[in-house]
Amino acid sequence: MSEKPEVLLTRAVYAGTIETLEREFTLHKLWAAPDPEKMIAELAPRLRAIAGGAGCNAELLSKFPKLGLVANFGVGYDTIDVEYCAKHGIRATNSPDVLNDEVADTAIGLLLCTARKLLVGDRFVRDGKWLKGPMPLTTTITGKTMGIVGLGRIGEAIAERAIAHKMKVVYHNRSKKDVAYTYYPKLVDMARDVDVLMVIIPGGAETSKLISREVMEALGPDGILINVARGTVVDEEAMVELLKSGKLGAAGLDVFEKEPQVPQGLIELTDTVVLQPHVGSATHYTRTAMGQLMVDNIKAFFAGKPLLTEVPETKGK
Ligand code: NAP
Ligand code: 8YV
Secondary structure (H helix, E strand, O other): OOOOOOEEOOOOOOOHHHHHHHHOOOEEEEEOOOOOHHHHHOOOOOOOOEEEOOOOOOOHHHHOOOOOOOEHHHHOOOOOOOHHHHHOOOOOOOOOOOHHHHHHHHHHHHHHHHOOOOHHHHHHHHHOOHHHHHOOOOOOOOOEEEEEOOOOHHHHHHHHHHHHHEEEEEEEOOOOOOOOEEEEEEEEHHHHHOOEEEOOOOOOHOOOOOHHHHHHHHHOOOOOEEOOOHHHOOOOHHHHHHHHHHOOOOEEEEEOOOOOOOOHHHHOOOEEEOOOOOOOOOOHHHHHHHHHHOOOOHHHHHHHHOOOOEOOOOOOO
């Protein structure tokens, strides 16, 4: 029997996926290694594939001269230096589409919790406040306008759900799409016109703090910001300040700049802010599908077959 190919896993992904990786490959668990540098030095001359995706910067990637593949667990690959990969003949894959519905459900859940204050209501009942009188009224989403920042695979799944909630959908991307929703070439103009700003763009340098103070001020005191993209895409400090002063209405957040650290200012805003620990895709079903796609990409790479979901930056490089 021939030896199984070696794979270096940089982080703890879904447990079922780790089991599959262990079945298919000789797996090296970097995050669990007592001496990660020793593991890297030992694998450096021969390693051809990295899985997981966390911490795949040029410094790490450059240690492996025979590296040919970085397979990400997740659709967003802002933790992989894909420019370095493209320059050095390393291909990168991600796990798109299989999580669209899950993340879209999370986004709508956050919106409902934020507008209708479902978590505030839960605490209201538990704290016995209902016994003393009714909870203050909340905000309708029916008939309101949702501005989607990033009408891509997940953005479209969110749009379908927003339409089912009888909302109007508009969007901002770098380029206009062939869809029925109104396109805004300027983000701040869209923020001014909408009730809900739904953020689902990739992270990374290009989108850093795209949701700026100016954008959030345009969204305004009745506006709701939902971020299921990456924490880096929002000016977090400005967001806290605007929420505290009432210049931004409310926020539903799944992602943060320095996860798992969440600013104390957000923790304290229990009435207007709903927080989730980056769980957009976090179900057994969807994590299994994401893991299988990552494994299938690695298998295809070692078999010399076409990759299933290579990222555009490394395709044909
Ligand atoms: P996608 O299909 O590539 O869609 C991304 C959209 O963003 C595209 O429509 C793109 O349109 C737009 N966009 C990209 N850069 C932009 C910019 N600088 N300004 C304005 N619009 C821009 O990606 P997806 O599969 O929907 O995933 C989107 C992101 O969601 C991921 O990258 C990840 O960071 C995040 N995510 C989060 C979770 C979670 O658990 N919270 C789960 C999955 C994904 P143009 O190219 O025309 O600009
Ligand atoms: C996961 C994600 O949280 O796919 C993405 O981009 O953000 C999520 O699905 C993550 O990649 C797995 O831990």
